Amino acid sequence: MQKEEQQQVFEGWLRDHQGLFFKVVRAYAFTPQDQEDLFQEIATQVWRSIPGFRGDAAVTTWIYRVALNAAIAWTQKERRHREGKQGLDGVEPAILQASPARDPRVEWLYEQIRQLNEIDRSLTLLLLDGFSYKEMAAMLGITENYVGVKINRIKAHLTGKSREETGDGV
């Protein structure tokens, strides 16, 4: 694949699916600096993955798969290197500030997702974005049954938390 073609595909994906990028970033990175860092990591990984995309899966599925793998790897790396970590060049995040205006209910939902472990976070994002158990299982390399068990637990956890918080206007 030519570089120009890859560039065009990437720009199209970023334009059409930027909401997906933001969702994964906000679920896995907490501070604006980390979000900027993760956004760039995911963008880089998605860029690299383009030549390998054969159209067997939907574009959203492909991007989600790459983005979640990048986010999980980034989270693990971050945990190891958190001590003494410096920003790349001290550049403040701008890209993520372009994400939609914050809705407190959505913020609350992200807050709950961030408290889950990495795999549960991925499953929650995929669940909320309408992926089937089969697709989730394929993306995360686990069995459909296990996905089902996990999803039931996640749903129970989130609805339980929302009931606790209902008084706070969620």
Next chain:
Amino acid sequence: MEFESLQAIWDTQNDKPVFAMQDARLLVALYQQRERSRRWLFQWHFGPLYGAALLMLAAIGSIFATFLNVARLMRRYKGFTHNGFGMSAWDYAGFAVAAGALLALVASLYRERKKHERTQEIFAPSLREELDLGIAQLDFVLRVGSTPSVMRLLTLLSIAVVMISWEAQRAGGNPTPWWSALGALWVFLPGCLGFAAGKKGMERRLARRRALESMRAALDEDRSNLTTESRREDT
């Protein structure tokens, strides 16, 4: 609250435009990012190189003065040992080459930076122009860190270091300090290591550039849709 309600909250994110609502905030954020990038480039690239060039020019001056006054220094200070040979035409040429390499380095850095800064020292009046300036800034950072640019810089620095080292040794009494040539390694090795270490940063800047380009494309698309819609309404 049931899970369906949480799903409905989640889906509200899909109904909102990504850019249009926050043009002003995004413009300021991009401007701040560009400012920081400019400061970072000066603090970590141009500033240290200007400083190093200045120190090396001062070193050339003092070595030149020492070499020129070898005979007088030998008379005045008993501890100053030297073979007593004076400066040859080749030594003058050596000093000139060292100073010339440093001046060429400073001049090219200054010219390159000044030309770029003229276009950057403004607050862009629109988001579109701010995005263009942000992309131009990233292009400049990428150009400064590109292989030809770094190699040119390392070559000029190596020439200066080798010549300074050579003349310093000769001023100290060693007529043929061939090992001075190793001075080039002192510049090239750390320089190349630093260059290799900065590769990942360059990749990230490329990703950031692509993201900015994509935002600009999305902005153009939004605007053209709005224009088409308003025309339709007018008719």
